[in-house]
Amino acid sequence: MQDLEVGIVYRGWAPESHHRARIVVTDPDGSVRLGLGNLDFPTLPRSALKPFQAIAMLEHGLDLDGADLALAAASHMGEPIHVDGAARILDGAGLSAADLVNTADYPIDEIARIDWIRAGRGMEPVAHNCSGKHAAMLRTCVRAGWDREGYRELEHPLQQAIRGVIEDDCSIEGEPVVDGCTAPAFVSTLPGLARAYGRWAAASDGAARRVADAYREFPEYTAGTHDPAVAFHRSVPGLVAKVGAEGIIAVGLPDGTGVAIKMSDGMGRGRFDVAAAVLRSLRHTVEGFTPEVVISPELFEALA
Numbered sequence: 115m116q117d118l119e120v121g122i123v124y125r126g127w128a129p130e131s132h133h134r135a136r137i138v139v140t141d142p143d144g145s146v147r148l149g150l151g152n153l154d155f156p157t158l159p160r161s162a163l164k165p166f167q168a169i170a171m172l173e174h175g176l177d178l179d180g181a182d183l184a185l186a187a188a189s190h191m192g193e194p195i196h197v198d199g200a201a202r203i204l205d206g207a208g209l210s211a212a213d214l215v216n217t218a219d220y221p222i223d224e225i226a227r228i229d230w231i232r233a234g235r236g237m238e239p240v241a242h243n244c245s246g247k248h249a250a251m252l253r254t255c256v257r258a259g260w261d262r263e264g265y266r267e268l269e270h271p272l273q274q275a276i277r278g279v280i281e282d283d284c285s286i287e288g289e290p291v292v293d294g295c296t297a298p299a300f301v302s303t304l305p306g307l308a309r310a311y312g313r314w315a316a317a318s319d320g321a322a323r324r325v326a327d328a329y330r331e332f333p334e335y336t337a338g339t340h341d342p343a344v345a346f347h348r349s350v351p352g353l354v355a356k357v358g359a360e361g362i363i364a365v366g367l368p369d370g371t372g373v374a375i376k377m378s379d380g381m382g383r384g385r386f387d388v389a390a391a392v393l394r395s396l397r398h399t400v401e402g403f404t405p406e407v408v409i410s411p412e413l414f415e416a417l418a
Contacts, residue, residue: 117151118416120377120391121384121407133407134378135361135388139396140308142316142370148392149305150416156287157304157376160294160358161189163280164247165314165325170279171250172321174272175257178203178250183328184335186250189243189357191338192221192230199335200245207253214239215266216248216295223338244295246335251297266297273298283310294359307364308372315354315366326366329354342386345402350393357382363389371396383407391417 117134124130136151146153168176168187178186181195182203190196201211218237221227230241239245251272255262260271267273268290277300280286285306293299317323329336333347336356346355352368361377363385373392377385384407390400391409395417 115152117378118412119410120388120413122410123383123407132410133381133384135385136304136376136378137388137392138304138308138372138374139392140305140312140372142312144309144312146305146308147371148416150413151376151378153304155304155376156301157307157362157374158291158299158301158358158360159284159307159362159364160299160360161244162307162356162358162362162364162374163284163300163302164188165329165354165356166279166283166310167247167276168250168325169283169314169321170276171254171272172324173279174254174275176250176254177206177257178253179324180328181332181335183325184332185246187325187329187356188246188336190246190335191223191226191341192219192241192243193223193226193338195335195339196246197221197226197240200240200249203246203249203253207256209249209252209256211238211240213252213262214245214248216244216297217242219243223340242295244293244297248295248297268298283313304374304376307362308374310372311354311364311366311374312370312372313366315352315368315372316370326354329356342403346386346389346400349400349402350398353398355389357385361385365389365393367396367398388413 120135121133139148164187185199219242284302287301290298290300333344337343355365360380365373
């Protein structure tokens with residue numbers, strides 16, 4: 115089945131670009147309520163799996179809550195609250211930013227990046243959008259008594275623990291690949307991702323509930339202070355949402371409904387608009403973010 119046209123970008127009156135997507139909505143029992151596009155296509159959730167990585171870490175001794183736990187499952191913008199938070203996670207385990215071995219980068223946030231460069235700093239691992247996750251991974255190794263050396267390798271106990279949670283919650287297709295931050299990236303399906311987010315959002319206790327509560331209370335730590343994800347979390351009580359590279363966004367609602375979207379061209383542009391349209395069809399309104407595309411008539415019809 116061909117992926118559905120979901121968004122149009124206009125210049126003046128003229129349509130300039132068109133975006134297609136695959137969309138899944140699952141009910142609390144895991145059944146697929148809505149499926150649009152090629153749902154059999156293998157899906158890399160990328161950073162949308164970070165909440166489940168954090169769940170695995172909590173189950174193996176990670177001692178974080180609140181903003182620091184949100185940052186442990188974040189794709190942050192490199193603002194001072196994020197860089198300082200990653201350093202704080204490391205410091206609590208007797209480590210420092212010098213112990214990070216993930217990919218080096220500049221902050222993504224424009225103001226933070228300008229200030230960073232003006233301060234004479236180059237690309238550093240702590241500024242990478244995954245530094246909170248890697249700081250938490252190192253801290254988990256310390257708490258669990260695991261060797262920090264090789265913690266990014268699939269055979270390491272940390273990654274095996276993470277794999278177990280992802281297999282249980284999302285399902286795994288084939289062998290993992292390597293993510294942009296050098297950690298393993300697992301391949302799943304879009305229905306599997308939607309189900310996982312529905313279950314995560316509905317969790318009443320345990321590690322899953324702790325991560326969900328951290329997301330709900332500190333959404334600015336999961337992405338950035340001006341990121342659309344903040345508007346999603348503030349607009350819909352109990353919602354959890356996370357993006358992944360190459361056009362992924364997943365949303366969970368507290369009743370157990372799950373939503374997963376993959377923009378076919380891999381662009382992030384428009385994914386929040388599409389997610390908001392899907393949520394509107396579920397009678398949830400998201401306010402406070404700037405639209406990037408005009409929702410297509412085809413998507414409106416599919417959601418009616």
